Amino acid sequence: MSERAPLPPIAIIGTGSMGGAILSGLRRPVEGADPVPVRVTTRSEASAAALRAEGVDARAIEHDSSANAWAVEGAGVVVLGVKPAQIVDVLAELAPSLDADALVISVAAGITTATMEAAAPNPVVRAMPNTPSLVGRGVTGVSAGSRATAAHLTLADDLFRLVGTVVELPESQIDALSTISGSGPAYVFLLIEEFTKAAQAMGFDEDVARLMAEQTFIGATRLLEASGDDPEELRRQVTSPKGTTERAVAVLQGAELDRLFARAAEAALARARELAAGS
Ligand SMILES: NC(=O)C1=CN([C@@H]2O[C@H](COP(=O)(O)OP(=O)(O)OC[C@H]3O[C@@H](n4cnc5c(N)ncnc54)[C@H](OP(=O)(O)O)[C@@H]3O)[C@@H](O)[C@H]2O)C=CC1
Numbered sequence: 001m002s003e004r005a006p007l008p009p010i011a012i013i014g015t016g017s018m019g020g021a022i023l024s025g026l027r028r029p030v031e032g033a034d035p036v037p038v039r040v041t042t043r044s045e046a047s048a049a050a051l052r053a054e055g056v057d058a059r060a061i062e063h064d065s066s067a068n069a070w071a072v073e074g075a076g077v078v079v080l081g082v083k084p085a086q087i088v089d090v091l092a093e094l095a096p097s098l099d100a101d102a103l104v105i106s107v108a109a110g111i112t113t114a115t116m117e118a119a120a121p122n123p124v125v126r127a128m129p130n131t132p133s134l135v136g137r138g139v140t141g142v143s144a145g146s147r148a149t150a151a152h153l154t155l156a157d158d159l160f161r162l163v164g165t166v167v168e169l170p171e172s173q174i175d176a177l178s179t180i181s182g183s184g185p186a187y188v189f190l191l192i193e194e195f196t197k198a199a200q201a202m203g204f205d206e207d208v209a210r211l212m213a214e215q216t217f218i219g220a221t222r223l224l225e226a227s228g229d230d231p232e233e234l235r236r237q238v239t240s241p242k243g244t245t246e247r248a249v250a251v252l253q254g255a256e257l258d259r260l261f262a263r264a265a266e267a268a269l270a271r272a273r274e275l276a277a278g279s
């Protein structure tokens with residue numbers, strides 16, 4: 001993440017949670033490297049104005065119906081950060097304005113490269129990032145479409161490496177990756193919410209409950225990273241034989257936490273297939 005490969009001008013079409021996270025990585029200053037020229041668009045003028053206030057070259061289609069065409073003019077990479085249901089229409093609308101060799105990268109859940117290839121003649125890469133990209137700790141899966149060359153895939157890798165770790169994988173696995181790392185931050189935040197509620201039920205004020213829950217998650221993940229140990233070993237170190245943790249872990253395992261996570265991932269996968277089918 002410290003070095004930046006030279007990137008061509010980039011357009012981000014749809015700069016909300018995910019597009020904005022990618023934008024933040026592109027804008028992070030890198031010593032000795034020129035800033036990457038980036039143009040971005042949003043639907044509403046309010047969102048574009050907020051980005052412009054941060055120094056971003058942003059336009060809104062609400063204010064300027066040619067904003068998306070403006071953004072892709074001269075861009076070597078066009079990132080589609082709109083909702084899955086909008087991808088085909090937005091891409092078809094953009095097609096006449098795209099440079100012939102511009103790489104189109106979609107981050108939309110469920111939408112296949114074949115679907116995108118039918119909407120525009122350009123090479124496409126499908127990517128599935130996650131929101132920790134905002135702090136440079138994302139995980140992004142990438143798959144090349146049939147027209148994308150090895151150089152296109154490298155370009156996509158270089159872009160997403162700016163915001164974290166990249167995993168290249170066959171497209172048949174990208175929905176499955178989405179159920180783990182794409183949606184995963186939501187599972188973690190849900191656990192922290194529930195952990196906080198459990199602390200409140202023990203009589204702690206909300207502030208103290210949040211502090212305990214959040215700092216325990218942050219501390220545990222830092223320990224995992226710093227130690228290099230398996231989570232199972234780190235759990236064993238907390239779980240004294242015949243101690244208190246042992247009882248709590250038995251309750252969680254008794255509730256079939258493993259099956260619950262498998263069911264959650266299956267539900268996300270089923271939804272990705274619905275999105276692919278256009279529903
Ligand atoms: N959120 C996540 O964790 C992840 C999301 N994704 C994918 O990212 C995509 C976006 O999701 P997310 O960022 O959560 O959604 P958001 O609603 O936060 O962002 C969507 C953005 O698209 C803009 N927009 C809507 N219509 C247009 C248009 N016609 N032209 C240009 N911009 C437009 C919106 O503008 P405005 O702000 O004005 O409404 C907004 O900036 C989805 O396809 C999703 O599957 C992938 C991985 C993770």
Ligand SMILES: O=C(O)[C@@H]1CCC=N1
Pocket residue numbers: 109178182183
């Ligand atoms: O919930 C969604 O559909 C998107 C894709 C993965 C994370 N957020």
